[in-house]
Amino acid sequence: DAGITQSPRHKVTETGTPVTLRCHQTENHRYMYWYRQDPGHGLRLIHYSYGVKDTDKGEVSDGYSVSRSKTEDFLLTLESATSSQTSVYFCAISESAGGYGGELFFGEGSRLTVL
Amino acid sequence: GQQVMQIPQYQHVQEGEDFTTYCNSSTTLSNIQWYKQRPGGHPVFLIQLVKSGEVKKQKRLTFQFGEAKKNSSLHITATQTTDVGTYFCAHNNAGNMLTFGGGTRLMVKP
Numbered sequence: 044d045a046g047i048t049q050s051p052r053h054k055v056t057e058t059g060t061p062v063t064l065r066c067h068q069t070e071n072h073r074y075m076y077w078y079r080q081d082p083g084h085g086l087r088l089i090h091y092s093y094g095v096k097d098t099d100k101g102e103v104s105d106g107y108s109v110s111r112s113k114t115e116d117f118l119l120t121l122e123s124a125t126s127s128q129t130s131v132y133f134c135a136i137s138e139s140a141g142g143y144g145g146e147l148f149f150g151e152g153s154r155l156t157v158l
Numbered sequence: 159g160q161q162v163m164q165i166p167q168y169q170h171v172q173e174g175e176d177f178t179t180y181c182n183s184s185t186t187l188s189n190i191q192w193y194k195q196r197p198g199g200h201p202v203f204l205i206q207l208v209k210s211g212e213v214k215k216q217k218r219l220t221f222q223f224g225e226a227k228k229n230s231s232l233h234i235t236a237t238q239t240t241d242v243g244t245y246f247c248a249h250n251n252a253g254n255m256l257t258f259g260g261g262t263r264l265m266v267k268p
Contacts, residue, residue, distance in 0.1 A: 085259060086246065088255055146191070
């Protein structure tokens with residue numbers, strides 16, 4: 044398996060609190076992604092990064108922000124968590140752009156529950 | 159962006175039966191990738207198809223890309239309990255983004 048670590052793996056928080064999920068990679072891949080997975084919706088892209096300090100929005104970016112200050116770390120922040128953000132969050136990495144045929148390697152996932 | 163529809167959403171099969179999942183698009187796809195996610199696990203890349211009419215095999219799995227590059231299928235011959243999981247197709251929606259279909263969940267009765 045690719046060297047991808049997500050933390051925390053499980054988190055329960057209350058509505059209105061800030062939450063940060065971390066993705067750490069040891070593969071030196073350029074591209075990093077955050078997806079959320081919900082029943083009936085498959086995997087939906089939140090944000091992605093194509094280099095240090097280079098990020099862009101995905102299809103469900105509202106309520107989320109990201110930062111990438113180092114190649115190996117990609118942070119996903121929920122500034123004020125809502126119950127609709129209860130989900131399983133997957134980080135993924137790829138050597139070349141996923142949209143252009145780059146194979147994605149996924150982390151183990153972070154299960155977030157917002158009460 | 160363009161969407162792909164995966165059918166069926168769920169499939170129960172008896173061990174030893176064949177299984178097929180389909181990925182359909184209303185527009186031409188530049189490429190298609192397939193991933194498998196075991197229950198409680200994370201998606202794992204299976205294969206990528208790029209050429210019109212392409213067929214690739216991995217043991218009991220056969221992947222096809224339609225001639226018009228608007229659909230793709232994954233066929234499993236003689237399913238085993240180890241095939242249980244959700245199978246996703248994914249495609250290039252725009253630029254760097256890979257967009258996933260809704261997935262087909264396969265359940266196999268021993």
